[in-house]
Amino acid sequence: MQDLTPKAPQDLTPKAPQCLGGVYLAGGIAPRILPILQQGAFLEGFRDKGRFSAWMERVPVYVVLDEDVGLKGAALAATV
Numbered sequence: 001m002q003d004l005t006p007k008a009p010q011d012l013t014p015k016a017p018q019c020l021g022g023v024y025l026a027g028g029i030a031p032r033i034l035p036i037l038q039q040g041a042f043l044e045g046f047r048d049k050g051r052f053s054a055w056m057e058r059v060p061v062y063v064v065l066d067e068d069v070g071l072k073g074a075a076l077a078a079t080v
Helices: 036-039 041-047 049-058 069-077
Strands: 023-025 061-063
Touching: 036 041, 041 049, 041 061
Parallel strands: 023 061
Antiparallel strands: none
């Protein structure tokens, strides 16, 4: 898995519970355009959300590189 999140820490005190587990980009296209995603324009657009921009800075973005993640997830779900 490729972490696209910049490593600069942000000092933001949460005012309410927040989901910060991250966004996972999976499928056939994301790994193929990884160099484009790493250039920064994607993250800039993802995080440019007006008054929510500071919060979006804290949301990590990952690209799933495992081509079989869907099958593995289905297999796991079938065993539960």
